[in-house]
Amino acid sequence: MNQPFVIAEAGVNFYDTARQRGVSPLEEAMRYVDEAKAAGIDAIKFQSYKAETIVSKNSPAYWDITKETTKTQYELFRKYDHFGEMEYRRLYEHCRASGIAFLSTPFDYSSADYLENLVDIYKISSSDLSNLPFVRHIARKGKPIYLSVGASYLSEVDQAVRAMKEEGCPEIALLHCVLSYPCKNEDANLNIIQTLRRIFPDLKIGYSDHTMPDETMTILTTAYLLGAEVIEKHFTLDKTLPGNDHYHAGEPADFKKAIGNFRLVNTILGQKEKTVLPCEVVPRREARRSLVLTHNMKKGEVIREQDLIAKRPGTGISPAAQDIVLGRRLLVDCPEDTILTWEMV
């Protein structure tokens, strides 16, 4: 099993920590890149949108309003929609220099277009799964697409997949996702990862997580064990901050834990071929049994069942060969407790 490709979904969280630290959002976003890289994460993802084109003015909030005080989606997006091509290019360059992949989910055509020169993989959010003209537009760019499939029926996923294939998308990953913030553990339904693997065997399957992180990060380990090849989780540098994203996002330490778990699982799973491992050679010899004489016997005596007992170590004739030994004559005198070898019978 390969290690999963881990995406830190920074989204627009750097705006809040920038405000808290009194630095510019761009400087702060760069710090997110550095921290993600240091945590061993493969890719950092932002979100490219403009409130004007993502949502109509009175669209109600659908998040936990005890965490985020804005009443409409428009109000919320307005707080975080200041970056454009120039800022994402700077972030892309910083990612390149740091050795971490740069991703940003486009939420409009213009973002999709300027991201073309910046991303190797396009991410499409669950919210745009049924926005088929947009999905097709991105698919025509000829780059891999990672599509989250939260809050959808299989028929809708199938439609989106067909659209991407028809437009010549070279690689598609479907990320199981529950479009609820935070997603309760009992809603996570990670079994869907296997359902997607069964129904779309030619596609990469992954998981975009919205659950609350805990100190074990078991949910991500489970997703990996179920076959998720891509794992995305929201990323913040301060999960105590108010807002609709920080409280369910992972900090670098949470990601480090998850990545350590993936490595551990990978190590533990090991090979599929059943063989005797080098570490088992000595235990196999010492802990297995051999045919041993129960009493003194003379050369020429016929060996009967009652003359034998199977005892450790396994350096003599294996009890598995007892039927071959029975009825043979001893070739040498042997005292009680002799471990029989093929030269003696």
Ligand SMILES: C=C(OP(=O)(O)O)C(=O)O
């Ligand atoms: C919101 C996003 O995706 P998801 O549906 O996986 O949460 C995103 O990619 O910006």
